[in-house]
Amino acid sequence: MEVKLAKTAGFCFGVKRAVDTVYEQARQRKERLDAGEENVPDIYTFGPVIHNEEVVKDLEKKGVKVLRSEEELMELREGHVIIRSHGVGKTVYDILEKNNIGYTDMTCPFVKKIHDIVKRESEAGKYIIIIGNPEHPEVKGIRGWAGNRVSVIESEAEAREFCLGNTELKDESDNKICIVSQTTFNYNKFKYLVEILMKTRYDISVLNTICNATKERQTEAEHIANEVDAMIVIGDKHSSNTQKLFEICKKACENTYYIQTLDDLNMNQLKLKSVEAVGITAGASTPNNIIEEVQNNVRLNF
C-alpha cells in the first residue's frame, strides 16, 4: 500500500518557532535547576502555546505553566513569560513592563506585521476593520493595537450591516478605513467581504494579510485526498485549521478520518485494510512526532 504524506503537514514556520523556543527554555531551566542554581524563574506561556492538548500536557510535565487571562498575568510577580505565535495586544506588553516581568516575544513575524500596520494606520486616523473571527486570540491581539475605532467582521451579514452605517463612524476623519485580515482567514471569503465593504461611501485601503502557510497546506491536502482511497487528518479536536482541513479532505475523499493521535486510528483499522493508497496530512499545531508515529504505523500495519 502506498502512503502519501503531505509535505506541509504539521507546524507552520511561526508555530514551530514558538514551540521550539518553549521547549528550549524549559530545557535550559531544568539544566540550571539540576546544577543547583537558586531563584530560577518559572516559565509561563500566555495562553497555550498551541491548540494541542498533547503538547500542552507534555510542556506542563516540563514545568511550563499556562496563563489564561490578563487578570492572571496581572497577578504574576515573578517568572518569565513567552508570548505565543498568535501575538497579543498592547495591554499585555504594558502589564509585563509595569510588573517588571521578563518575556520572550514569539509572535509570528507575519502577525507582528499586522500589528504594525494596524498601529500605524490607526495613529494616522484611519478606522480599522479586521476580517476574522472575533473570538480568535490572534484577532484579539490585532484588535489590541487598533485603539477604540475598530470593527471585526466575520460574516456577510456583518459586512452588510456595516455598510448600512456604523454609528461609531461619526466625524470626517473616520471616512478613511483600513482593512486587514486574520492570517488564517479563507481568501475567497475575505475577497467577498471586501467587495461588499467597498460599496460603502468610505475611502478604503485593503491589505491582504492572509498567510500562505494555511492555503498551501489546504491545497496540498485536497490534491492528495483526490488521489487516495483513504485520508487521515491529524490534529487536535479544538484546532479550527485541522477541522477545515478535514472538511476539505472529506469533500475530496469520503473515506477521511480525523484523529488526534495514533490511538484514535486503531478504531478505524478495519476500514483502512482494503485500501491501496492512504494520504496523511496534519493541522498547523500537530507535532512531528505524532505525524511520524501515525505514518510509521500505517506503513507497518496496512
Ligand code: SF4
Ligand atoms: S499560519 Fe502563518 S501567520 Fe500564522 S503562525 Fe503560521 S506562519 Fe505565522
